Every structure is written in structure tokens, then in C-alpha cells.
Amino acid sequence: MYSSNMKNNSQRRLISMAEKVALITGAGQGIGEGIALQLAKDGFQVALAGRHLDKVQRVADNINKDGGKAIAIKADVQIKKDVFAAVDETVSQLGHLDVFVNNAGIAHVAQVLDTKEEDLDRLLDINVKGTVFGIQAAATQFKKQGTPGKIINASSIAGHEGFELLGAYSATKFAIRGITQAAAKELAQDKITVNAYCPGIVLTPMWDQIDAEMGELHNVPAGESIKAYLKGIALGRGEQPADVANLVSFLASDKADYITGQAIMVDGGIKYV
Numbered sequence: 001m002y003s004s005n006m007k008n009n010s011q012r013r014l015i016s017m018a019e020k021v022a023l024i025t026g027a028g029q030g031i032g033e034g035i036a037l038q039l040a041k042d043g044f045q046v047a048l049a050g051r052h053l054d055k056v057q058r059v060a061d062n063i064n065k066d067g068g069k070a071i072a073i074k075a076d077v078q079i080k081k082d083v084f085a086a087v088d089e090t091v092s093q094l095g096h097l098d099v100f101v102n103n104a105g106i107a108h109v110a111q112v113l114d115t116k117e118e119d120l121d122r123l124l125d126i127n128v129k130g131t132v133f134g135i136q137a138a139a140t141q142f143k144k145q146g147t148p149g150k151i152i153n154a155s156s157i158a159g160h161e162g163f164e165l166l167g168a169y170s171a172t173k174f175a176i177r178g179i180t181q182a183a184a185k186e187l188a189q190d191k192i193t194v195n196a197y198c199p200g201i202v203l204t205p206m207w208d209q210i211d212a213e214m215g216e217l218h219n220v221p222a223g224e225s226i227k228a229y230l231k232g233i234a235l236g237r238g239e240q241p242a243d244v245a246n247l248v249s250f251l252a253s254d255k256a257d258y259i260t261g262q263a264i265m266v267d268g269g270i271k272y273v
């Protein structure tokens with residue numbers, strides 16, 4: 001009895017070391033939720049970090065109900081110690097870390113000339129500083145473990161072209177490509193890859209907000225601004241979080257071991273780079 005328990009325990013330990021662990025920020029809704037669900041389906045144990053614990057807890061509960069393993073962590077990515085604490089919490093509950101997805105981000109709709117300093121600060125704090133803190137926290141943990149690791153950042157089509165009324169947001173998404181390339185070069189020697197995904201028009205609460213704010217500025221009803229953007233998609237439909245999650249699933253897998261420093265489009269055919 002005792003020895004069979006021992007065997008079970010050591011088997012369990014082996015299984016939990018073999019199961020990969022991914023931490024996803026901004027995982028309480030939209031693209032982050034989609035990525036969390038997909039990586040859990042891929043067999044990852046997932047840590048879901050977000051500003052609102054109830055939101056990430058809901059997604060984690062759904063994954064656990066479906067037989068996956070997920071934990072929820074409250075973290076604001078613009079606060080460096082929150083991001084490092086999220087990694088510590090992940091390692092303490094799930095054992096180690098293999099993949100870090102810097103997904104959390106915000107948008108802001110305004111002409112460049114009307115962009116207020118406080119809005120610029122907020123965008124830079126969350127989208128840029130938050131991503132840099134994520135890279136720092138993840139790479140520190142991977143180096144401590146002495147294991148390879150994968151860091152995957154959220155850029156955008158707006159990281160390849162500045163879009164009207166989204167100038168400051170675009171600036172932050174260009175910045176993500178810059179930091180992705182630099183970190184990829186610096187961390188390659190530690191077998192840590194750093195890549196980015198560049199979605200197009202994903203039908204999430206973020207686009208509901210963009211559509212509402214653009215509608216107000218242009219004096220057009222809700223739904224009209226997004227319709228104009230959707231017309232420009234070659235594949236003829238708006239993007240779903242699962243479309244983005246499929247790319248992230250690949251980037252998080254061993255199949256992407258030889259890819260680093262890239263910002264890959266997943267937009268149904270809007271930008272051709």
C-alpha cells in the first residue's frame with residue numbers, strides 16, 4: 001500500500017513536471033480568454049492574470065470544470081511587482097513556467113493632436129511598460145530554472161501601420177515589435193524565444209469600445225465604424241479570439257522552437273508585410 005502510494009506520488013510529480021505551464025495576462029475576456037482556453041486544450045496548466053480577479057476566476061473555473069488546470073491571479077501589469085509576483089505565484093502553485101503571454105493591453109481613440117498626456121501615460125504604462133515587465137519577469141524565472149522559455153507579446157496590425165484615431169495606441173504596438181526584436185536577440189543565448197502576434201479586427205470588448213468612441217467622434221451610430229473596418233478584410237469576416245489563439249498555440253509549442261524575434265500577422269488579410 002505504502003509503496004504503491006509512493007509510486008503514485010512520484011508518477012504524479014513526473015506528470016506535473018512534464019505538463020507545461022503558461023501564464024497569460026489580461027485573460028479575463030477577449031483574446032486573452034481565447035488564448036487561455038486554447039492553451040488549456042493543448043495540455044498546458046494555465047495561470048490567468050488580470051486586473052479584476054472575478055473575471056480571470058470565471059475563466060479559470062470554466063477550464064477547471066472542463067478537466068483542465070487553471071489558477072487565477074490578480075495583477076495589474078503596469079505595476080512591476082505585481083507582474084513578478086504573478087510569476088512567483090504561478091511557480092508556487094504550478095511548479096514552474098514555460099510560456100508567458102503578454103496579452104493585456106488597452107486602446108484609446110483620439111486624433112494625435114487631441115491625445116491628452118494622461119491618456120498617453122496610461123497607454124504607455126499598460127501596453128509598453130507592462131510588456132517590458134512581463135519579459136523581465138518571465139526571463140528571470142526561465143534563467144532561474146535553467147530551462148528554455150517562450151515569451152509571446154501582443155502587437156497588432158496597428159503595430160505595422162499607424163491607424164487614424166489610434167495614433168498613440170499604434171505607437172505602443174510599434175514599440176512591442178521593437179522590444180520583441182531586442183529581447184529575442186538578447187535572450188537567444190538562454191534558449192528563450194520572444195515573438196509577437198499581430199491581430200486585425202478582433203470582435204472583443206476592446207473593439208466595442210473603439211467603435212463606440214469612433215462613432216461619437218464621427219457622429220455615426222454604434223456599429224458603423226467597425227463595419228467600415230470589416231469591409232477591408234480579404235477573408236470577409238471579423239476575427240474571433242480563437243483565430244488569434246491558434247497562432248499563439250503554435251508559437252507556444254515546440255513547433256515554433258526555431259522562430260524568434262518575429263511579429264506575425266493574423267488578420268484575415270488586412271496588412272501584407
Ligand code: NAD
Binds near residue numbers: 198204
Ligand atoms: P479586451 O479589452 O477585450 O481585453 C483586455 C483584457 O486586458 C481585459 O480583461 C482587461 O481587464 C485586461 N487588462 C487591461 N489592462 C490591464 C492591466 N493594467 N493589467 C492587467 N490586465 C489588464 O482586449 P482584447 O481585444 O482582448 O485585446 C487583447 C490584446 O490584443 C491587447 O493587447 C490588444 O491591444 C491586442 N489587440 C487587440 C485587437 C482587437 O482587434 N481586439 C487587435 C490587435 C491587437
